[in-house]
Amino acid sequence: MFLKGISSPASANIIELQRISSSFIEIRKEHFQKQMEITRKHRGDAVLRYAWLPSSKGMITSIMKYGLANYGSSKTNSSYGVGVHLFPANCTDISAKYSDVDENGVQYMILCRVIMGNMELVCPESKQFHPSCEDFDNGVDSLENPKCYVVWTMNTSTHVFPEYVVNFKLSPDAEGLPPRYRDSVRQITPGLPLFLYNYSTHQLHGVFEVYFMIAENSKYGDFP
Secondary structure, three states: OOHHHOOOHHHEEEEEEEEOOOHHHHHHHHHHHHHHHHHHHHHOOOOEEEEEEEEOHHHHHHHHHHOOOOOOOOOOOOOEOOOEEEEEOOOHHHHHHOOOEOOOOOEEEEEEEEEOOOEEEOOOOEOOOOOOOOOOOEEEOOOOOOOOEEEOHHHHHHHEEEEEEEEEEEOOOOOOOOHHHHHHOOOOOOOEEEEEEEOOOOEEEEEEEEOOOOOOOOOOOOOO
């Protein structure tokens, strides 16, 4: 899932994948599941989506313990309203543009489950910070092909559940990486997490570590 959303997969290296887990997070999970049922009851469909949330090294510790309780409004430069901006599972490269780069060239993103409910169109340069009426739950930049999910701040603790933190590096020629960060980025060769994600049903079936490589010169590949 992560690499599928990168324009140049070969230029992205995943350093670490962590499942977010704590006693507080488990309580948040229960609240999230209850909100799913409430939204499904009132809307007919909770419209559950997986999405990337740009983050920073400084925010990760807090999010790992408390989820998005202290996240507040997005620090991105997105012009689509005032709230928390997330990016669809197949838009990794867009999210990476908004992820801070630390002193070692590492970036951080969080894979979240999001209850979108009834979505309304949010126009560019909008200052909207809540649903326009009770018929809507959250916003998107496009109803047909959204590239940005806008979760209003009032819904952050109930409609967004963070599941995994991904630490990664992009090579200097990675598309979308701000020029000022390119000198500090170096290629590494970590174990590669594999996300089994169904883009048709928007379901995540599992995350696994891949410990083998397919030989480039073999027709079918050999296991070392």
